[in-house]
Amino acid sequence: MSLVAAAVCPHPPLLVPELAAGAASELDDLRAACRAAVAHLADASVDSLIVLGSDSTTVRRDPPFGGTLSPWGIDLPIGDPSGEQLPLSLLIGAWLAPAAGNFQSVAADADPGECARLGRKLAGEAERVGLLVLGDGSACRTEKAPGFFDPRAEAFDAAVAAALAGADAAALAAIDPAEATELLVAGRAPWQVLAGAKDRDMHGELLYDSAPYGVAYFVAKWSAEEA
Structure with missing residues (x-):
């Protein structure tokens, strides 16, 4: 039982072209990178694909999986909207990976130890586990960003990008939750x-690393080094 593949993507509502409307083309490169990362999970022949994103609580979601983008301005259904509305992170995950059958939220304020324990639990759920991990970087890269400009944001995001590029679990585990909160980091x-x-x-x-609209978005893929 082990993690054999992972894809990391952001979860802005504007990733969905219908919501972005006239500005849809601005994120075409980001969408292409997300598609490539999710295709990597399919190529890994995983036994269990788990979509993981932040919310107010840590909960394993029950089917049906889906919801609507109406809270973000357009009544566009994603997945099966007949059940409980997924939080934004998992809703975008359902849009990216419509065939996924496992959805897990983690509390945005969960401490690193809690996160590590949840990760070990998820990795042990099947012989070959794949994770689709949704999360944005800092929202403080420019004066027009949601969190205005913070001079710490660029270095913070550069460290995350390097950790994702190198599959560096230790570096990710060492992220300071307090600093991440101050920089409005959703991931x-x-x-x-x-x-x-x-x-x-x-x-x-690392397939994508940019900060359109002053928010850092990363797309990455991890692959097990199998014999």
Whole structure:
């Protein structure tokens, strides 16, 4: 039982072209990178694909999985909207990976130890586990960013990008929750769950690293170094 593949993507509502409308083309490169990362999970022949994102509580979600983007301005159904509405992170995950059958939220304020324990639990759920991890970087990269400009944001995001590129679980686990909160980082807890799930050598590749609209978005894929 082990984590054999992971994909890391952001979860802005504007990732969905119908919501972005006239600005849809601005994120075409990001969408292409997300598609490549999710395709990597399919190529890994995982037994269990788990979609992981942050919310107010740590909960394993029950089917049906889906919801609507109406809270973000357009009544567009994603997945099966007949059940409980998924939080934004998992809703975008359902849009990216419509065939996924496992959805797990982690509390945004979960401490690193909690995240590590959840990661180990998820990695042990099947012989070959794949994780689709949703999370944004800092929202403080420019004066027009949601959190205005913070001079610490660029270095914080550069460290996260390097950790994702190198499949560096130790670096992700060492992220300071307090600093991440101050920089409006939505991905800290999910990334630290991923760090806890890594139980073998893995190769990382960063597919996207940019901060449109002043928010840092990363796309990465991790692959187990199998014999």
